[in-house]
Amino acid sequence: MSMNSNLFEPGKSKPERSFVQLAVKQNQRLDGRRSNESRDVELTFGTDWGSVAVSMGDTKVMAQVICEMGLPSLSRPNEGKLQLNVLLGGVAFLDEAYSTHDQRSLKLNSLLERTFRSSKCIDLESLCVAAEKHVWCIRVNVNVINHDGNLYDASSIATLAALMHFRRPDVSYKDGELRIFKQNGLEFTPLLFHHYPVSVTYCVYKSSGQPILDPTLLEENAADSVIVLSFNSYQELCSLTAGGTAPTNAPIVMQCARNAAARCKSLLDFVRKALALDEERRSQGDRSVNGLVGLILNTEHKLSYNKLMGIQKQQQQQQQQLPPGENMELDNESSETPVANEEPSKKEGAGAPMDTSDWLPHDEDSQELPMRSEAIPSKAGKYKTNKKTRPRKQNNSDSEEEAKQYI
Secondary structure (H helix, E strand, C coil): CCCCHHHHCCCCCHHHHHHHHHHHHCCCCCCCCCCCCCCCEEEEECCCCCEEEEEECCEEEEEEEEEEEECCCCCCCCCCEEEEEEECCCCHHHHCCHHHHHHHHHHHHHHHHHHHHHCCCECHHHHEEECCCEEEEEEEEEEEEECCCCHHHHHHHHHHHHHHHCEECEEEEECCEEEEECCCHHHCEECCECCCCEEEEEEEECCEEEEEECCCHHHHHHCCEEEEEEECCCCCEEEEEEEECCCCCHHHHHHHHHHHHHHHHHHHHHHHHHHHHHHHHHHCCCCCCCHHHHHHHCCCCCEEHHHHHHHHHHHHHHHHCCCHHHHHHHHHHCCCCCHHHHHHHHHHHCCCCCCCCCCCCCCCCCCCCCCCCCCEECCCCCEECCCCCCCCCCCCCCCHHHHHHHC
């Protein structure tokens, strides 16, 4: 049974792989999405601090944050601890083969550790209560409820949302006595972050040079290579994982990196908006979501990415479609700005080639030479380039009239 268990997983058989690769070659996907289109992300916050359920299509993941007081490590006595644990017990076909279960859990666990621990997104020094004696140990348990592809993105979103939603109790340490305040919820304090990383997954096929965003389980198993990139809100690369048989050259990685940086920033904005809405619900005293079943089956408090982020797009479209009389009021407020600033705005709409100056290293030979002085037209209409022109003195006056008076 364990040898044939992989056949029950979609995308493992040869007909399925050939079918998916043929569809990708024709720029088509089974669920009707485009290659750069992702599934809707839904968040549900539980009653306890740090309990979050994330749904991406049929992929469902739940994360829970637990804290306890412990001893620091000998190498870093002034820092707390952050531990990540992934459980794949909810997926039936992964439990049949121990090798598959163990391999996926180790990969997912190592990816989350590189994204959150190695990038040092949390200020671990703020978790220290007494140096070399008492520190907070934060543990994140990620439970996979259902697996339909792209566990990396769902787990990273769930981990980030749970850590941002978590509140730890306040403590005091005086005269060698440790006291933890757990009675009043107002004394709970959130975690301190240096940055907020999120991962984005792409699949690459040999039959097509266009990578696929947010693959399903069938597309993920039939892919030749998988690229996982983690970016923060500053569009800084936190981790990069690429493996497979398909050649992943620099242009493909650059294309995925640029799109992933924008995707991570929008996902972080969505998580922040969802947290703000959850705080409003808690301030009103609504605590109707209870337990694991309430997080998964609850539809009333689910926060959708397409709905929250689509509101801004609708508002921008409505402002663009306003009648000219209403647009005049907005233009009058910005009439104090100089006219010269209007030229860059026209150029932003035009399509420009991809700028690789921020991602690829610069060569000394390829640097551009300084621009020469422009040729001065003569009265006959010809340009005189042989005559040398004297450099003008710099004038710090604010207008041209003052400059003419001095001349």
